[in-house]
Amino acid sequence: MFEHEHFTFPLLLSLQVSALATMLAGLLGLALGYLLARGRFVGREVLDVLVTLPLVLPPVVTGYLLLMVLGRHGWLGGPLAHVGIAILFTWKAAVVASAAAALPFMVKTSRAAIEQVDPELEATAHLLGFSRWGTFWHVTLPLARQGIFAGLVLSFARAMGEFGATLMLAGNTPGRTNTMALEIYAATEAGESQRAAVLVVLLVVLSFAILYTANRIGPRSDH
Amino acid sequence: MMRFAPFLLALVTPLVGCGGGGEEDALRVSAAASLRVVMEDLVDAFEAQGGCEIRLNTASSGTLRRQIEAGPAADVYLSANERHMQALVEEGHIRPEAVRLFARNHLVVAQSAQETALTLTSLADLTAESFGRIAIGSPRTAPVGEYAEEALRAVGVWETLQPRLILTENAPQIAAYLRRGEVDAAILYVTDVVPLGEAARVLLEIDSGLHSPIRYTIAVVSETERPEAATSFVDFLCGPEAHGSLRIHGFLAPE
Numbered sequence: 001m002f003e004h005e006h007f008t009f010p011l012l013l014s015l016q017v018s019a020l021a022t023m024l025a026g027l028l029g030l031a032l033g034y035l036l037a038r039g040r041f042v043g044r045e046v047l048d049v050l051v052t053l054p055l056v057l058p059p060v061v062t063g064y065l066l067l068m069v070l071g072r073h074g075w076l077g078g079p080l081a082h083v084g085i086a087i088l089f090t091w092k093a094a095v096v097a098s099a100a101a102a103l104p105f106m107v108k109t110s111r112a113a114i115e116q117v118d119p120e121l122e123a124t125a126h127l128l129g130f131s132r133w134g135t136f137w138h139v140t141l142p143l144a145r146q147g148i149f150a151g152l153v154l155s156f157a158r159a160m161g162e163f164g165a166t167l168m169l170a171g172n173t174p175g176r177t178n179t180m181a182l183e184i185y186a187a188t189e190a191g192e193s194q195r196a197a198v199l200v201v202l203l204v205v206l207s208f209a210i211l212y213t214a215n216r217i218g219p220r221s222d223h
Numbered sequence: 224m225m226r227f228a229p230f231l232l233a234l235v236t237p238l239v240g241c242g243g244g245g246e247e248d249a250l251r252v253s254a255a256a257s258l259r260v261v262m263e264d265l266v267d268a269f270e271a272q273g274g275c276e277i278r279l280n281t282a283s284s285g286t287l288r289r290q291i292e293a294g295p296a297a298d299v300y301l302s303a304n305e306r307h308m309q310a311l312v313e314e315g316h317i318r319p320e321a322v323r324l325f326a327r328n329h330l331v332v333a334q335s336a337q338e339t340a341l342t343l344t345s346l347a348d349l350t351a352e353s354f355g356r357i358a359i360g361s362p363r364t365a366p367v368g369e370y371a372e373e374a375l376r377a378v379g380v381w382e383t384l385q386p387r388l389i390l391t392e393n394a395p396q397i398a399a400y401l402r403r404g405e406v407d408a409a410i411l412y413v414t415d416v417v418p419l420g421e422a423a424r425v426l427l428e429i430d431s432g433l434h435s436p437i438r439y440t441i442a443v444v445s446e447t448e449r450p451e452a453a454t455s456f457v458d459f460l461c462g463p464e465a466h467g468s469l470r471i472h473g474f475l476a477p478e
Contacts, residue, residue: 064399067399067403067405068403071403071404071405072404072405073337073403073404073405088405089356089389167392167396168396168399171389171390171391172361172390172391172392173388173389173390174390185364185392186361186363186364189283189285189286189363189364189365189392190285190363190364191285191310
């Protein structure tokens with residue numbers, strides 16, 4: 001009932017996939033959030049809506065769109081396959097799927113947080129000789145840290161629960177791509193309700209511990 | 224912020240507006256997902272000849288079974304897997320004599336029409352290099368995968384093929400891979416290849432002696448409040464007109 005492939009493996013895989021997906025969505029989401037908050041360009045709000053799409057679309061559709069990009073005939077998957085990098089049906093596919101699902105949370109929260117930062121402060125820093133990057137690093141980022149941190153927490157939580165897009169992009173192969181969410185689904189479908197319950201409790205306890213710790217050590221309001 | 228309020232209110236109003244409606248009186252039919260297309264045709268035909276209104280609910284046989292176990296969810300149940308039907312009989316949700324055979328299906332090996340045509344003379348030849356990735360249903364959760372595993376074991380290639388098998392949850396997922404040419408071959412029901420049309424080609428019809436019979440069963444749920452309507456729909460589905468529709472969609476007659 002609790003052999004490695006169906007128990008410890010999904011647990012470790014989910015942690016690994018969620019951590020990497022949070023990093024990926026975190027970096028990309030922060031960059032996009034900054035661009036949307038401070039950039040002045042045509043199509044800004046269109047970009048914002050595009051990035052939000054994974055929230056609106058059924059995850060299976062997000063998975064299908066990613067399949068079109070990353071598949072062996074996709075515009076990114078094709079060239080990658082040429083240099084020997086396979087993404088589809090591997091744990092990397094699970095990371096990409098989870099990151100895509102988490103991205104809207106990161107973009108939305110970091111955009112809002114950065115918009116709250118007084119542009120006068122950034123202008124002053126610039127006047128005092130900070131480069132654009134220096135201003136971002138020493139002024140914008142510290143002032144927006146609470147919102148950005150909230151985005152990371154939401155991203156991690158969403159990545160842990162990702163199911164539909166992962167299923168489409170990575171498949172559900174024991175010992176290879178069965179994350180906790182997929183394994184719980186498989187156990188439920190197979191009528192192994194007891195095992196499913198154990199896995200659910202484990203997922204909840206683990207996520208609770210991680211999110212609780214993050215909230216305790218994360219940046220908080222000074223006033 | 225409050226400027227949003229009238230907008231949201233306008234979206235919600237139509238929902239609040241229509242209470243009642245005829246939906247309450249419809250006969251509730253829970254059918255295995257692989258039957259969805261043919262069932263939509265059959266429901267139309269039944270309603271057209273004066274039968275009562277039908278509300279169709281499709282999902283995997285296992286999900287539908289859990290809905291029936293949880294409460295009065297359906298008047299008629301159509302299962303793609305005899306195990307789920309048997310479980311409902313044992314739990315008293317369905318009387319044993321109510322279960323009838325509805326249709327049969329068979330397995331094929333198919334490939335994407337985008338790729339160069341491969342030849343396959345026997346199932347064991349799937350071990351050839353040219354069949355890189357092979358998509359099958361997940362044997363733990365999808366009946367189509369259970370049958371595929373039985374057949375691959377019967378010809379002795381199950382273990383050899385392990386590293387190349389892509390496990391999927393349902394027919395739409397396999398269809399997506401075939402359409403995009405992401406797998407070199409797939410084992411699925413012939414009825415799931417029919418709707419793919421030009422996108423896929425059948426390489427081999429798998430000998431039905433290699434796996435347990437693929438049988439769809441149908442039964443009136445014991446808890447139904449409309450046993451007569453339910454029975455008349457079941458009779459219609461087991462009649463000659465229904466068999467014609469089933470054949471068009473690639474299913475085989477029950478016997």
